[in-house]
Amino acid sequence: MKRFIDLPVSVFDPKFTLNPYRYLNAHYADENIIGFASDNMNFLFKFDDCREVMFSKSFSRPAADDESISREIEYAKKYPARANYFQLNFTYGEPDLKLKSLMVRLMTAISESATAELMDPVCKPLASHGRLENYIEKITYLPMALYLDVCGLEYERSDLPKLHQAGCDFLRSIEGQEDEALIALSDKAAALVGGFIDSRFDKLTENDFLFAFLKEGRESGISEDKLRANLGSAILISLSNTFGVSSAFVLRSLIHNPDALQTLRNNPELCDKDSTVTELLRLNNHVKALSRSATEDCHLGNYQVTKGEVFYLYFPGLNMDPKEWREPEKINFEREFTSRNNIIFGGSIYMCIGKKLTFAAMKSLLKGFIKYLPDEAKVIEDEIEVDGSWLAERIITKMVIDLP
């Protein structure tokens, strides 16, 4: 019996990315089905299974096999900036928890500057009339600019698209290790961001916000190289495609659910609640599929898992599991989220470092949405463009909104 069903669309198809529940809905209740297969990958999408894999010691992020290690050794000679990044960054292999906790504190401190005033210019165009050509353009660089501003890392406006592009190039290469052209691009990206950080780093003075962060890092024995690489990693892997893209998914959900928008307008204090943001991110966000591999033979329910077997946890699937959430397609600000039913930001040692920043920025953004977004706004669904090339995060690159 087939335990991973075939879907009628590829997981990369924007039709699936934009409306996954339509394809998965019928399969939640079938206990014989553990997941779905697409593009030679196996995806888990039921909440209980995904949660178990997330927290079980029998699964970890997949380790490199012998073939990819040999390939990486060859790449390292040709592409040193990329190799340097992998060696020094806390996210590769098991996270370096000392460094990770320092980065969490940095992101938390930055979150204090994600104010409603900062978000206002992104939201204001929603009060105009006619076609708002691309909401995403307005927000793309904002998280990066916030990070650089707060950290005191000087930049020109023209640096932002270059840094953003470097982030996109780097992320693509993480899923495309066999494509040397992508590796070459990611090396250039790592060199560009590394150079950017180095040239600002030496100018930092005691008065700069980053100074205390660096001092703390040095005092706890983290090397200078690691500190620099991890400041750069926020640009390379975190800021370009996380909050901004998720905010487009959230805006789309609110436009599709005018009652929820009205509830927020009538009760603006809801915008300040973590559960409001969590509910909107549950419905959709940029995180799609994260891989895990079995470190030993084990069981998932009554499915026998073999050591080395790789699964992709399909987040939009687990976040819509009707066993966990009644009427999962509806926005319901009364849902209660607990550490048991909510793994939207991951869990265990791999937990997201940008959670606090996301909450703060999303709360501010929601205030702008309810101030400016008219009830009659429509997303032009046929014109949404989704970046087709990487799976962990599916990126809306264009979202046109029709305003009355």
Ligand code: HEM
């Ligand atoms: C809507 C917003 C966001 C969501 C839903 C989200 C979700 C997640 C999830 C599910 C993971 C776990 C990955 C895994 O288990 O392999 C993760 C990890 C991570 N996130 Fe986020 N994230 C968001 C925003 C951000 C932001 C704004 C940043 C940066 C400032 C960020 C930085 C990271 C990093 C660096 C990791 C890797 C942690 C590690 O490997 O230990 N995320 N995120």
